[in-house]
């Protein structure tokens with residue numbers, strides 16, 4: 001599993017973050033489950049598998065601040081193909 005911590009998130013504000021956003025997916029494609037969609041709030045999420053997709057979207061108007069995030073592997077032990085151990 002991967003634990004992602006968003007330390008800073010100051011994008012343009014809009015309800016549902018419709019204009020500018022960072023979306024964290026629980027998988028490798030945009031059809032994966034959305035863990036969190038953010039524009040002005042921070043968050044911490046943990047994936048169920050070994051992949052997290054981060055998608056930043058912005059539109060043509062209104063620029064705002066910035067965002068930062070960090071991630072770490074969360075070990076589960078046991079091992080086996082596809083598992084992340086720490």
Ligand SMILES: [Ca+2]
Nearest residue numbers: 012059061062
């Ligand atoms: Ca914008």
